[in-house]
Amino acid sequence: MGELTLRKERKKVRYFTEKLGDQIDLDMILVPGGAFMMGSPEDEPEQAAHEGPQHQVTVPTFFMGRCPVTQAQWRFVAELPEINRSLNPGPSEFKAEDRPVERISWYDATEFCRRLAAYSTREYRLPSEAEWEYACRAGTTTPFYFGPILTTEVANYHGDYTYNDSPKGEYRGETTPVNYFGIGNVFGLCDMHGNVNEWCLDHYHDSYEGAPTDGNAWVDEGANENVVRVLRGGSWDYNPRDCRSASRDDYVDPRVAYYTFGFRVVCSAPRTL
Numbered sequence: 001m002g003e004l005t006l007r008k009e010r011k012k013v014r015y016f017t018e019k020l021g022d023q024i025d026l027d028m029i030l031v032p033g034g035a036f037m038m039g040s041p042e043d044e045p046e047q048a049a050h051e052g053p054q055h056q057v058t059v060p061t062f063f064m065g066r067c068p069v070t071q072a073q074w075r076f077v078a079e080l081p082e083i084n085r086s087l088n089p090g091p092s093e094f095k096a097e098d099r100p101v102e103r104i105s106w107y108d109a110t111e112f113c114r115r116l117a118a119y120s121t122r123e124y125r126l127p128s129e130a131e132w133e134y135a136c137r138a139g140t141t142t143p144f145y146f147g148p149i150l151t152t153e154v155a156n157y158h159g160d161y162t163y164n165d166s167p168k169g170e171y172r173g174e175t176t177p178v179n180y181f182g183i184g185n186v187f188g189l190c191d192m193h194g195n196v197n198e199w200c201l202d203h204y205h206d207s208y209e210g211a212p213t214d215g216n217a218w219v220d221e222g223a224n225e226n227v228v229r230v231l232r233g234g235s236w237d238y239n240p241r242d243c244r245s246a247s248r249d250d251y252v253d254p255r256v257a258y259y260t261f262g263f264r265v266v267c268s269a270p271r272t273l
Contacts, residue, residue, distance in 0.1 A: 015028055018122075027065070106126075143245065198232050200229065
């Protein structure tokens, strides 16, 4: 069974550490519930039609991984008993224990969550799109939680491209270790912009017309099992416009495992918190 350790950081951000064996930790940050405007305003530079219309969503409190799942965390869980499908313990293109795991399909990511849930007895899963954007924004309304621009001094993306008069920067051409920049948002979450794309639970829809307003995933009942899913956050190989808080990577087959595709996990907050 996973060991639960509750802690409190200096900034009063509550979190727990899921112990994966004796040496691997998975830090889970408490994201306090609240309401926010999901999507991008029409006057946001390089806004896309499928990022609207903006609409208010109320998100319950939940826990989210401080960083994307690392290769060390992936390997530990991939070696746990199979539930629905086999997992490659070392799928990543850019190898290092502290780098995010990549070349992960949506089905791989959901299998990881099922195995971790069985190991820990907590209900781990992928985030809904609403949870992901709410957690990324952390109370901000600007294109990035850093503000109106993004630079390669704070995020890993394709630095040959610019956004909203930002300067050109470094193109690293690969992932960086998680929390490489040592900067999180107000909630304490790291690497929400760039590094690896992150799978969400939702089916892709080409607008938010009719989207849930309670923070739940938008999943169409009876849909084909391979209907496209959504990725968020951009990656090391993406233009900075694709790393915005509201940006959505669309038309992605859930069976595809690409070297920019990773994920992070969430779980429900206990009622006692």
